[in-house]
Amino acid sequence: IAGITQAPTSQILAAGRRMTLRCTQDMRHNAMYWYRQDLGLGLRLIHYSNTAGTTGKGEVPDGYSVSRANTDDFPLTLASAVPSQTSVYFCASSLTSLSTDTQYFGPGTRLTVL
Amino acid sequence: RKEVEQDPGPFNVPEGATVAFNCTYSNSASQSFFWYRQDCRKEPKLLMSVYSSGNEDGRFTAQLNRASQYISLLIRDSKLSDSATYLCVVQPGNNRKLIWGLGTSLAVNP
Numbered sequence: 001i002a003g004i005t006q007a008p009t010s011q012i013l014a015a016g017r018r019m020t021l022r023c024t025q026d027m028r029h030n031a032m033y034w035y036r037q038d039l040g041l042g043l044r045l046i047h048y049s050n051t052a053g054t055t056g057k058g059e060v061p062d063g064y065s066v067s068r069a070n071t072d073d074f075p076l077t078l079a080s081a082v083p084s085q086t087s088v089y090f091c092a093s094s095l096t097s098l099s100t101d102t103q104y105f106g107p108g109t110r111l112t113v114l
Numbered sequence: 115r116k117e118v119e120q121d122p123g124p125f126n127v128p129e130g131a132t133v134a135f136n137c138t139y140s141n142s143a144s145q146s147f148f149w150y151r152q153d154c155r156k157e158p159k160l161l162m163s164v165y166s167s168g169n170e171d172g173r174f175t176a177q178l179n180r181a182s183q184y185i186s187l188l189i190r191d192s193k194l195s196d197s198a199t200y201l202c203v204v205q206p207g208n209n210r211k212l213i214w215g216l217g218t219s220l221a222v223n224p
Contacts, residue, residue: 033211043158043201043214058211090157099146099205099212105157 003027006091006106013081013113021076021109023091029104031097032074034058034066036087037108043090049074050097081113115140117213118204124219131192135218137202138184146205147178147185151198152217158201161187192222 045058
C-alpha cells in the first residue's frame with residue numbers, strides 16, 4: 001500500500017441497506033477525514049478524526065457514522081442508505097489536524113443508492 | 115453569501131496563455147489558504163499553499179489579499195496538462211475545519 005486507499009471503487013446499493021466504505025492509509029497520519037462531493041455543492045466534510053480513538057462531526061454528519069480504532073483505518077458506515085446519499089465519497093488524511101497540513105486524498109468511492 | 119466563492123468558469127484558453135482565478139472568502143478571521151487541483155473523476159491534490167507574502171512555484175503564483183478577502187492563482191504559459199478544476203480552500207478560523215470552494219474549471223486548448 002502506498003498512500004491512502006479506498007474500497008470499493010464504486011457500488012450500487014438498494015435503499016435501506018447498510019454499507020461500510022473502507023479507508024486505509026500507510027503514512028502514519030494522525031488525522032483522517034471523510035468528504036462527499038456533489039455537483040453544485042462541492043466537497044463537504046462528513047466526519048473527521050484528529051487522532052486514533054477520537055472522532056468528530058463535520059458539516060453533514062447525519063446518516064453516517066465512523067470509527068477510528070487504529071491509526072491506519074477510518075471506515076464510514078451508512079446505517080440505512082437513502083437516495084440522497086448518492087455521491088462520490090473521498091477519504092483524506094493529514095499528518096496532524098493543523099489546518100496548515102496538506103490533506104492527501106484517496107481515489108474515491110462512487111456510491112449510487114437506488 | 116457562501117463562505118468561499120469561485121467563478122466556476124469554464125475558462126477556455128490556448129496553450130501558452132496566462133490565466134488568473136480569484137476566490138473570495140467571507141470570514142475575515144480566516145487563517146490558512148490553499149489551491150488544490152482536481153482532474154476529472156480523480157481526487158483533489160494540493161497545488162500550493164497561499165502565504166501572506168505571496169508565493170510562486172514555477173509557472174504558478176498565488177496571492178492573498180486580506181483587505182479585500184480574496185486569494186488568486188495565476189498560471190503562466192499554460193500547458194494542456196493544466197486542464198483541470200482548481201479548488202480554493204480556506205480555513206475559516208476558530209479551529210474550524212477547511213471550507214472548500216466549488217472550483218474553477220480550466221480547459222487549455224491546443
